[in-house]
Amino acid sequence: MRILDGGLVTTVQDTGRYGHYHIGMPPSGAMDQFAHKVGNWLVGNDESDATLEMTYMGAEIEFEEDIVFAVTGADMDPSLEDEPIPTWTAVQAEAGDTLSFGFATEGARAYLAVAGGIDIEPVMGSRATYTLIGIGGHEGRSLEEGDELPVGESSADTDELLGTPIDETDRPDYSQSEINVVMGLCDYRLTDEGRQRFLDADWNVSDEADRVGYRFEGPDITDMFEEREQPFGAGTDVTNVVDLGYPVGSIQMAGQPIILMRDAVTGGGYVTVGTVVSPERDALAQCRTHSTVDFTAVDVDEALEIRQERDAHLESIQESL
Amino acid sequence: MSEKTITRQELQSPRYEYGGDDWVFVELAEAMSFDANFKAQAITQEIRQNSLEGLVEVAPSNASYLIQFDPSVLHPDELIDELKSLEEEIDVSEYQWEARVFDIPVFYDDPWTHETLMDFRERHQDPDATDLEYSAELNGFDSVEAFIDHHSGAPHMVTMIGFVPGLPFCFQMVPHDEQIEVPKYEQPRTATPSRAIGFGGAFTAIYPVPGAGGYQLYGRTPVEVLDVDQELSAFEDSMVLPNPGDILNFRQIDRDEYDAIRSEVEDGTYQYNYDRVEFETQAFFDDPHGYNEQLLEVLD
Numbered sequence: 001m002r003i004l005d006g007g008l009v010t011t012v013q014d015t016g017r018y019g020h021y022h023i024g025m026p027p028s029g030a031m032d033q034f035a036h037k038v039g040n041w042l043v044g045n046d047e048s049d050a051t052l053e054m055t056y057m058g059a060e061i062e063f064e065e066d067i068v069f070a071v072t073g074a075d076m077d078p079s080l081e082d083e084p085i086p087t088w089t090a091v092q093a094e095a096g097d098t099l100s101f102g103f104a105t106e107g108a109r110a111y112l113a114v115a116g117g118i119d120i121e122p123v124m125g126s127r128a129t130y131t132l133i134g135i136g137g138h139e140g141r142s143l144e145e146g147d148e149l150p151v152g153e154s155s156a157d158t159d160e161l162l163g164t165p166i167d168e169t170d171r172p173d174y175s176q177s178e179i180n181v182v183m184g185l186c187d188y189r190l191t192d193e194g195r196q197r198f199l200d201a202d203w204n205v206s207d208e209a210d211r212v213g214y215r216f217e218g219p220d221i222t223d224m225f226e227e228r229e230q231p232f233g234a235g236t237d238v239t240n241v242v243d244l245g246y247p248v249g250s251i252q253m254a255g256q257p258i259i260l261m262r263d264a265v266t267g268g269g270y271v272t273v274g275t276v277v278s279p280e281r282d283a284l285a286q287c288r289t290h291s292t293v294d295f296t297a298v299d300v301d302e303a304l305e306i307r308q309e310r311d312a313h314l315e316s317i318q319e320s321l
Numbered sequence: 322m323s324e325k326t327i328t329r330q331e332l333q334s335p336r337y338e339y340g341g342d343d344w345v346f347v348e349l350a351e352a353m354s355f356d357a358n359f360k361a362q363a364i365t366q367e368i369r370q371n372s373l374e375g376l377v378e379v380a381p382s383n384a385s386y387l388i389q390f391d392p393s394v395l396h397p398d399e400l401i402d403e404l405k406s407l408e409e410e411i412d413v414s415e416y417q418w419e420a421r422v423f424d425i426p427v428f429y430d431d432p433w434t435h436e437t438l439m440d441f442r443e444r445h446q447d448p449d450a451t452d453l454e455y456s457a458e459l460n461g462f463d464s465v466e467a468f469i470d471h472h473s474g475a476p477h478m479v480t481m482i483g484f485v486p487g488l489p490f491c492f493q494m495v496p497h498d499e500q501i502e503v504p505k506y507e508q509p510r511t512a513t514p515s516r517a518i519g520f521g522g523a524f525t526a527i528y529p530v531p532g533a534g535g536y537q538l539y540g541r542t543p544v545e546v547l548d549v550d551q552e553l554s555a556f557e558d559s560m561v562l563p564n565p566g567d568i569l570n571f572r573q574i575d576r577d578e579y580d581a582i583r584s585e586v587e588d589g590t591y592q593y594n595y596d597r598v599e600f601e602t603q604a605f606f607d608d609p610h611g612y613n614e615q616l617l618e619v620l621d
Contacts, residue, residue: 021378021389022365023561024486133486133530133549140549184338185346232497233353233383233523236504242353243490243524245380245387245483247340254509267382267483269505269522269535275341303342304392311393 001067001114003147007059007101009210012118012137012149013111014050016262017126026264027248028128028136031211031285032109035073037314038166039113041321042070042090044156049117050127052143054110056288058101059143061112063093067151068115068158072166074107074174074286089165090115092158107174107286115161119152130263132212170317174286180298180306185250185272186241194224198273202292203257209289211263213252216293221253225271235269243269249276251295259284277303279310324496327606330354335408337401342392343377345400348385353492353523357384358480359413359602362566366418367407373400381565382481383490383524417601422476422568424594424620425527428579429453429469429540433514438538444508452537456503456520469573472501472539476570476613477525479563487529487547487561491569494605494613509535516542518571525571543574543583544593553586555593562593566600570617594620 003010013036016029030036030053037047052059058076063069071078071087078085078101085091087110093099104110120127120138129137138147187195203216225238233242239253245267252258254270261281276284277298287293298306336348347364350357358381365381368388375395380387390400430453442448447455457468477491493500505521510533513519517528519536526536529547546563548556555562563569574582585591596619605612 018377020486021387022380022482022565023559024483024488132532133547135549182339182341185340186338186348188336231350231352232500232502233492234351235522237507240505240522242351242384242522243382243481243483244348244385245346245382245481247344247346247387247389249341249344265484266380267387267481272346275339275344277341278343300339300342300397303339304397307342307392 001149002062003143005060006143008057009055010059010143011129012050013053014127015048024266028130032282034282035111039070039072039111043113043115045117052112057103060100062098065095067093070113073110074104076101076104076110090161108288115154116152119150176283177293179280179293180277181274181295182303183274183297187273189225189271207289213258213260216257239271241271249281277306324498330356345388350384361386363411363416364407414603420600421595425569425571426574427540427542427571431541434517434538441510444506460501473571473573476568479567489563491525505535543579552589
């Protein structure tokens with residue numbers, strides 16, 4: 001397939017690159033794993049096959065061979081040869097057809113899965129693009145006009161794939177504003193009142209919101225912390241800690257809260273106060289700049305339950321296909 | 322009078338923290354010490370080796386460590402129980418590992434980091450001094466030269482890799498009263514040259530790629546710590562140069578040597594000067610200066 005227009009930011013992504021966090025390598029991979037996986041299943045792929053992740057404004061793509069594809073995630077009004085096509089369902093394209101997208105009307109990231117997957121040579125076990133150091137995906141960067149992407153062989157029966165859309169009720173609601181977090185990590189640094197203010201506030205997604213992290217705007221955080229004599233090696237600011245590891249999904253307090261996403265910086269010297277539960281990192285990936293979220297504290301058992309429900313939901317979708 | 326040994330730190334009891342449903346973060350101490358770091362390295366090495374099912378990431382950090390796991394295979398409380406028993410079993414003073422000692426040439430007070438730090442004076446505690454002048458004065462040195470001599474006068478242990486791929490955090494291998502401590506910038510810079518040598522808190526960092534940063538800027542090395550294409554011979558096994566537990570010796574070089582090394586690095590012909598040693602914590606604790614000298618002999 002050929003890229004006629006790369007859209008705003010379009011990258012090749014998959015389920016991620018693991019086992020290298022200790023050398024500072026974040027997992028990368030699709031920001032919304034739910035949409036990525038369901039897209040792959042719709043076209044008969046494994047969930048780990050590579051898809052295209054498009055951000056806010058989609059790409060324009062020409063298929064060079066007959067192919068089955070599916071678009072999931074944010075709604076970017078896709079059309080094939082200028083005819084609107086449904087999302088969350090497998091669609092047949094013919095050689096020479098052009099698939100185009102507009103601006104996202106709901107959500108922030110759409111996924112294009114093609115039968116056979118995008119067949120790029122994996123780097124350290126993954127095809128996910130990590131642009132900071134230029135690895136994975138297509139030349140380690142966002143796609144541009146003229147890029148050619150190889151498509152793998154599909155073993156799926158095309159006729160069986162077509163015409164089974166994902167049920168409306170199974171599609172995520174991208175207007176979700178409540179994000180569940182497990183408070184912890186270094187949250188002992190917060191005063192009781194600071195912690196309450198953090199949880200009570202409405203936080204706006206700033207325009208600094210990308211694959212590395214989402215910066216939020218809201219109340220001043222500087223007086224949310226306990227005063228202390230700073231420990232040796234931490235630095236002098238009240239939000240400084242001895243540089244430590246940041247989980248993907250963790251909330252780092254660097255001037256304002258930043259939630260680290262799949263191209264996370266893996267560590268640093270700002271205090272972390274909690275972690276978004278894993279399924280809701282997908283929801284956050286669909287939150288748009290200037291939207292508002294509020295954080296709800298859950299305990300680890302509730303977090304595990306949320307994950308189990310998500311796993312069961314994905315399993316039921318996979319079985320229905 | 323100066324301390325002659327590494328004073329052992331009694332660690333408080335570790336904080337075991339859930340990171341959502343799929344991470345566990347363990348803070349061994351709030352303050353930096355060799356005890357905290359060696360313990361983090363020992364526990365993370367042990368947990369890797371005992372092949373607990375469901376581990377995804379195991380990452381030691383300066384005075385803490387981080388583990389990601391698959392909760393459908395491994396319950397976080399089961400993992401924490403395992404970590405607690407390792408924590409009790411491990412005696413840092415008996416711990417030893419194979420470390421690599423690297424010669425890292427540094428052009429201190431170089432023109433590139435100088436230009437960058439001058440561009441961000443308004444974000445600094447002391448806008449009228451350079452980062453080196455500020456750090457030297459704060460740590461009681463008479464001159465920038467004396468400060469640089471101190472920073473390059475004893476090797477540094479890599480105590481964590483992170484922030485971005487290949488960025489080493491290094492802790493100088495000297496007694497506590499000889500440790501440098503410097504605040505980070507009041508507001509982080511939006512730019513840092515690649516291969517800049519920075520310092521924040523008690524750590525030296527080498528920035529592998531250009532980007533944001535909050536550490537004080539002291540110099541620049543001509544050698545890479547990240548080689549994505551693995552073209553340089555020292556990167557045969559990994560795109561990242563040092564691992565946690567390796568030892569870096571910063572060596573002062575001038576512009577001519579910087580340029581000469583840089584052109585070899587760019588040609589892909591540069592041969593890093595490094596060798597392997599068996600690092601023994603107790604020997605280091607007992608006589609850090611003597612032990613360091615012995616370690617550095619492998620670079621001759």
